[in-house]
Amino acid sequence: xxxxxxxxSFLSASVGDRVxxxxxxxxxISNYLAWYQQKPGKAPKLLIYAASTLQSGVPSRxxxxxxxxxxTLTISSLQPEDxxxxxxxxxxxxxxxxxxxxxxxxxx
Amino acid sequence: EVQLVESGGDLIQPGGSLRLSCAASGFSVxxxxxxxxxxxxxxxxxxxxxxxxxxxxxxxxxxxxxFTISRDRSKNTLYLQxxxxxxxxxxxxxxxxxxxxxGGDCNPLNDWGQGTLVTVSS
Numbered sequence: 001x002x003x004x005x006x007x008x009s010f011l012s013a014s015v016g017d018r019v020x021x022x023x024x025x026x027x028x029i030s031n032y033l034a035w036y037q038q039k040p041g042k043a044p045k046l047l048i049y050a051a052s053t054l055q056s057g058v059p060s061r062x063x064x065x066x067x068x069x070x071x072t073l074t075i076s077s078l079q080p081e082d083x084x085x086x087x088x089x090x091x092x093x094x095x096x097x098x099x100x101x102x103x104x105x106x107x108x
Numbered sequence: 109e110v111q112l113v114e115s116g117g118d119l120i121q122p123g124g125s126l127r128l129s130c131a132a133s134g135f136s137v138x139x140x141x142x143x144x145x146x147x148x149x150x151x152x153x154x155x156x157x158x159x160x161x162x163x164x165x166x167x168x169x170x171x172x173x174x175f176t177i178s179r180d181r182s183k184n185t186l187y188l189q190x191x192x193x194x195x196x197x198x199x200x201x202x203x204x205x206x207x208x209x210x211g212g213d214c215n216p217l218n219d220w221g222q223g224t225l226v227t228v229s230s
Binding site for chain 2: 030034050092
């Protein structure tokens with residue numbers, strides 16, 4: 001099964017900062033990767049799929065890139081509502097849909 | 109509007125059984141693929157199981173042989189039958205709906221329920 005790692009596990013940032021989170025896969029997964037945002041006590045929310053396609057309704061300050069084994073989620077200008085935990089997920093059809101361990105973005 | 113409402117979570121003793129339900133509205137559970145994802149207290153997300161529109165199912169290794177995902181077209185409801193429960197199964201269980209993307213080769217989880225808490229403890 002595919003294993004995903006995320007870095008950093010935790011980051012402290014200020015409103016307006018540019019933030020980048022990395023997700024690495026144990027083997028190549030093409031562009032079959034999604035990113036989710038989760039706030040405390042809430043269900044996750046899909047942000048990006050196919051590595052770089054923005055889900056409808058998600059602000060354009062979120063972007064994704066990468067292919068193969070290394071992927072990034074970038075928030076171009078961090079907003080107060082963006083403080084949350086972010087997860088990547090392997091989403092190739094008919095396989096195990098592993099999640100990464102998560103990256104918590106906190107207020108500096 | 110798509111809505112998913114989970115129910116059935118409870119406090120259950122180790123070795124016991126529980127069935128979770130996820131009532132769907134705004135779409136048919138048999139037309140899209142449906143997953144269960146769980147989150148232990150203070151921990152990250154763990155994908156548990158999926159059922160595809162063609163009825164193919166997959167499970168994470170830790171629940172294989174103990175959990176069964178199914179759906180009822182007439183009730184438009186997804187289920188997760190959980191047997192031989194262990195303390196490590198304690199978690200909030202979310203049902204989620206996915207759609208085929210990447211020309212059918214990838215399945216992101218578009219819509220999520222609010223979750224139901226399962227606690228396995230004596």
